[in-house]
Amino acid sequence: MDIQAEISRLFVYPIKSCAGIALQEAVLTETGLDLDRAWMVVDEHGEFVSQRELPRMALIRPQLKTFEMILRAPGMLALHVAIDAVEKPATVRVWSDTCAAYDMGDTAAQWFSDFLGSKLRLVRFDPEHLRPSSAKWTQGIAAQTQFADGFALLVTSEASLADLNQRLGSAGHAEVGMERFRPNLVLRGVEAFDEDRLDVLHIATAGEAAQLGLVKPCARCPIPNIDPLTALSSPEVGDTLQGYRQNSLMNGAITFGMNAIVRTGVDQTLRVGQAVQADYVFG
Secondary structure (H helix, E strand, O other), X not given: OOEEEEEEEEEEOOEOOOOOEEEOEEEEEOOEEOOOOOEEEEOOOOXXXXXXXXXXXXXXXXXXXXXEEEEEOOOOOOEEEEOOOOOEEEEEEEOOEEEEEEEOOHHHHHHHHHHXXXXXXXXXXXXXXXXXXXXXXXXXXXXXXXXXXXXXXXXXXXXXXXXXXXXXXXXXXXXXOHXXXXXXXXXXXXXXXXXXXXXXXXXXXXXXXXXXXXXXXXXXXXXXXXXXXXXXXXXXXXXXXXXXXXXXXXXXXXXXXXXXXXXXXXXXXXXXXXXXXXXXXXX
């Protein structure tokens, strides 16, 4: 194998576009890490909302317990959401996909509406619903996701962030944390942006080796400009990336990180510190 690396950080984002949770371990499912983007906030028409329109979503912090998810936000009482209970069926849209879901009830709807200032509801992905990733990018492999933008996982590296922070520092800007880029797996032991050039990540789990295919560069919207601690946006992150991260595969869009699909290893546990091997796409 060309690359010998390790998992340095793992994150899940139970509610699409709300804060993530750093974990030491997570179970791999067909749609990514367990409970990742299992919930989503929608408007009155069932269309998803995100930090793009509502940056204060960054301030909503979930905590996962055995049977419930506890949500906290500034100025709000904690909201307790049962992990294995839903209320009524719903039909929602995320980007161009129409998905079967379950509404999480009026109490949750009121909580999100009060904090974010518009009429919203919380929904849970229907696990019986199949939402395939784009076969154009998966090379025909059948791959599934829940409410993520389009793929099961997002992979970045410590070196890529260090490279960006060096450029930000040289321009007199403050460094930023990896949380802005919302990855699921962060790699240690690769060069900056090596993840762009790798094929399949082979992760040594306690059971069957997990194989994650890196299939599509992640085009970045303005969300990395949003400070996850304040929900305030400033342009220096995007402006800096614009200078050196335009990707011809994505029609010149800025990219940072790689979208990945699950090829093998469903039900295996990924852990911080696990060894990762990979080959470069072009040898």
